[in-house]
Amino acid sequence: NAGVTQTPKFRVLKTGQSMTLLCAQDMNHEYMYWYRQDPGMGLRLIHYSVGEGTTAKGEVPDGYNVSRLKKQNFLLGLESAAPSQTSVYFCASRTITTGIYGYTFGSGTRLTVV
Amino acid sequence: GDSVTQMEGPVTLSEEAFLTINCTYTATGYPSLFWYVQYPGEGLQLLLKATKADDKGSNKGFEATYRKETTSFHLEKGSVQVSDSAVYFCALSDRTNAGKSTFGDGTTLTVKP
Numbered sequence: 001n002a003g004v005t006q007t008p009k010f011r012v013l014k015t016g017q018s019m020t021l022l023c024a025q026d027m028n029h030e031y032m033y034w035y036r037q038d039p040g041m042g043l044r045l046i047h048y049s050v051g052e053g054t055t056a057k058g059e060v061p062d063g064y065n066v067s068r069l070k071k072q073n074f075l076l077g078l079e080s081a082a083p084s085q086t087s088v089y090f091c092a093s094r095t096i097t098t099g100i101y102g103y104t105f106g107s108g109t110r111l112t113v114v
Numbered sequence: 115g116d117s118v119t120q121m122e123g124p125v126t127l128s129e130e131a132f133l134t135i136n137c138t139y140t141a142t143g144y145p146s147l148f149w150y151v152q153y154p155g156e157g158l159q160l161l162l163k164a165t166k167a168d169d170k171g172s173n174k175g176f177e178a179t180y181r182k183e184t185t186s187f188h189l190e191k192g193s194v195q196v197s198d199s200a201v202y203f204c205a206l207s208d209r210t211n212a213g214k215s216t217f218g219d220g221t222t223l224t225v226k227p
């Protein structure tokens with residue numbers, strides 16, 4: 001049981017380049033989330049999805065887009081990368097029983113924008 | 115909105131010392147509460163949880179009690195080990211808001227032999 005898998009694990013982008021981060025979960029979870037983690041700032045929610053075909057904005061959505069075409073996959077896109085997007089990105093998922101169960105996290109993607 | 119406040123770190127302890135990491139929260143609803151642990155280079159892992167007042171979550175020697183009257187969920191361990199060195203995050207989840215969680219800023223624990 002792989003849980004939540006994120007690819008890639010590391011990436012260096014030049015300012016203005018685009019990329020897509022992939023999150024895949026094999027637990028049949030309805031809810032999926034993208035967070036970014038920055039030193040001293042905890043985790044901040046970028047976008048989330050409550051089911052296939054649905055997405056919503058979180059706390060810091062600007063500069064990112066997401067898609068959830070399949071239940072098991074949640075993609076995070078950066079259309080024009082900026083140095084301020086240098087961060088560690090975590091994907092998480094949970095079952096639909098809201099609030100009672102914790103998240104299952106992926107191992108993260110470390111992104112550097114130069 | 116919801117918020118979580120953790121004691122500022124870093125925290126450095128000697129092996130076998132007693133650990134307390136304070137966590138308080140503000141929430142409009144009746145949240146579930148969680149502690150996560152993050153080891154270097156890894157994602158967060160759920161350590162323990164509590165879903166109602168006076169519940170005690172426990173795992174791997176760690177404990178935390180949901181105190182609604184003081185809006186707190188302090189993490190404790192009686193005797194820490196070097197292997198407990200990690201970053202600990204307190205979090206809450208609003209049952210009515212798409213299961214979104216709000217996290218504290220994290221507390222770095224270093225245990226020295």
